[in-house]
Amino acid sequence: MATINNNYLKLKAGYLFPEIARRVNSFAQAHPEAPIIRLGIGDVTEPLPSACRQAMIQAVEDMGDRSTFKGYGPEQGYEWLREKIAIHDFQSRGCDIDASEIFISDGSKCDTGNILDIFGNDNTIAVTDPVYPVYVDTNVMAGHTGDINDKGEYTGLVYLPISAENNFTAQIPSQKVDLIYLCFPNNPTGATATKEHLTAWVEYAKANNSIIFFDAAYEAFITDPDIPHSIYEIEGARECAIEFRSFSKNAGFTGTRCALTVVPKTLTAKASDGSDVELWKLWNRRQSTKFNGVSYIVQRGAEAVYSEEGKSQTRALINFYMENAQIIRQELTNANLKVYGGVNAPYVWVQTPNGLSSWDFFDKLLHTCNVVGTPGSGFGAAGEGYFRISAFNSRENVLEAMKRIIDKL
Numbered sequence: 001m002a003t004i005n006n007n008y009l010k011l012k013a014g015y016l017f018p019e020i021a022r023r024v025n026s027f028a029q030a031h032p033e034a035p036i037i038r039l040g041i042g043d044v045t046e047p048l049p050s051a052c053r054q055a056m057i058q059a060v061e062d063m064g065d066r067s068t069f070k071g072y073g074p075e076q077g078y079e080w081l082r083e084k085i086a087i088h089d090f091q092s093r094g095c096d097i098d099a100s101e102i103f104i105s106d107g108s109k110c111d112t113g114n115i116l117d118i119f120g121n122d123n124t125i126a127v128t129d130p131v132y133p134v135y136v137d138t139n140v141m142a143g144h145t146g147d148i149n150d151k152g153e154y155t156g157l158v159y160l161p162i163s164a165e166n167n168f169t170a171q172i173p174s175q176k177v178d179l180i181y182l183c184f185p186n187n188p189t190g191a192t193a194t195k196e197h198l199t200a201w202v203e204y205a206k207a208n209n210s211i212i213f214f215d216a217a218y219e220a221f222i223t224d225p226d227i228p229h230s231i232y233e234i235e236g237a238r239e240c241a242i243e244f245r246s247f248s249k250n251a252g253f254t255g256t257r258c259a260l261t262v263v264p265k266t267l268t269a270k271a272s273d274g275s276d277v278e279l280w281k282l283w284n285r286r287q288s289t290k291f292n293g294v295s296y297i298v299q300r301g302a303e304a305v306y307s308e309e310g311k312s313q314t315r316a317l318i319n320f321y322m323e324n325a326q327i328i329r330q331e332l333t334n335a336n337l338k339v340y341g342g343v344n345a346p347y348v349w350v351q352t353p354n355g356l357s358s359w360d361f362f363d364k365l366l367h368t369c370n371v372v373g374t375p376g377s378g379f380g381a382a383g384e385g386y387f388r389i390s391a392f393n394s395r396e397n398v399l400e401a402m403k404r405i406i407d408k409l
């Protein structure tokens, strides 16, 4: 008799985005004329940079000629892409990262989940609250947690609350944890970590032999020159951190799919016999066994991000979204709402007015303004009383949504 992975039964049944869809659909059915604007989902809206498109068109042509045709590529990604990433994203910022330590993949979502393959099942795991739900759910699936409680927390995980009280940067835990997920600039709060804050985490991780999973999916949105883009800008991070990056948000690759994971060769963790094992070797083995690389065409598209044109086009794309974020911040402040984020990240994190719950504010915004956002409580218990507005939309939609909020809320 076939049995299932029972851990899947512990998962909260796809709660946040399906519940948003349910409420929006029922409102739309009752008010078919309502001009609903969606500032909820964290997906990009603007087209791919032309440099990337041109490179992919050329790559398709390469595939049509026997002499330039490509079959299976290296599981780790093509050397020409990894070299460019190492130079432009890391070495240019003083990070000692070599191309051989970079693994190309089809997404950070899968990498942040798959990385658990190479770690033991007895680690203590810390996540921030609110959090990108993938970190939590993949640990539930792997059997690293108990059941969920009334507040939506799984037993067995260490939750580190982030809120206005601690400037949206988690307090370093007093207890020992083995694996720590950090995401800066943060989804959903839009918060960033200073060099001092990241240094405190690196020191904690080194003192406790912990590993930091650093998700830098939004690094390109940093505008403040003092904010680190990579954890490897911090001394000692090569001994304690894995970094995840993606082309999804900086170059609009959410539907094209390309990302990367950095596993420094200096990173080790303990085997059950007490010996130190290089994590790079395990991740390399994992990827070579379970993954066959990203399409040649897509990797050529990603490579074009580092050309002169690609750089200026992705910069323009990011600036466009960040102008949206600036407009959202300004207008919501004018509407007497307290806002956070949106300066170094494409998300504005709004404190709900008059002590409304996140879901009550969601309903109010939907019904009075026909604007959809994301309830903060959907990202974790400490997100209650907050609301996420995404800057990923057309200028027209952002202006119209803000006008309605000013006029009607």
Ligand SMILES: *Cc1c(COP(=O)(O)O)cnc(C)c1O
Residues within 6 Å of the ligand: 042, 106, 107, 108, 109, 110, 132, 183, 187, 215, 217, 245, 246, 247, 248, 249, 254, 258, 259
């Ligand atoms: C969008 C996003 C990513 C990128 O995921 P992909 O699978 O590469 O598209 C990673 N982390 C966070 C927190 C995100 O919001």
